[in-house]
Amino acid sequence: MSQQVNERIEELVTPILEELSLELVEVEFKKEGQNWFLRVYIDSETGVDLDDCTTVSEKLSETLDKHDPIEQAYYLEVSSPGAERPLKKKKDIVRAVGEYVHITTYAPIDGEKTFEGKLVSFEDDLLTIEMKIKTRTRSVEIAHDKVAKARLAIVF
Secondary structure, three states: OHHHHHHHHHHHHHHHHHHOOOEEEEEEEEEEOOEEEEEEEEEOOOOOOHHHHHHHHHHHHHHHHHHOOOOOOOEEEEEOOOOOOEOOOHHHHHHOOOOEEEEEEEEEEOOEEEEEEEEEEEEOOEEEEEEEEOOEEEEEEEEHHHEEEEEEOOOO
16 A cells, blocks of 8 residues: 555655755655654755755645545655665666665675675666775675665765
8 A cells, every 4th residue: 555655645746846856765655653654755966955845845735635645644754865865766876976885685696785885886787886894995796686775875
């Protein structure tokens, strides 16, 4: 059910975001405790601020009231994806080249399923990550279709 809700919300929020020159990162509809939450994560190349989130929340709230795609009561939250932004689409990965990333794969590659390092390239559906292990640097190539999850990561 929540996948159908997510798809419907994407359809409803996309025109609002396009009008404001913002992009949709992710829609999440889930139950936490006794409450349902509809979370819409937005971003832009220059980032988003509280005013952007407020504007989208107000416009989306009006649209949701008009179309009423969700039967039960829920809380609407609109926010930025934060510093560890998920990389859902290929264009997100392209934009992340040069950044520090965290990648998990569906199946092990050289015995590992988790990779963290600098994304040095994304060409021909192949991600190249440069990882530092103690004093050595190692490059790993991961086919895009083998990526289970990808996100920006904070370097400590």
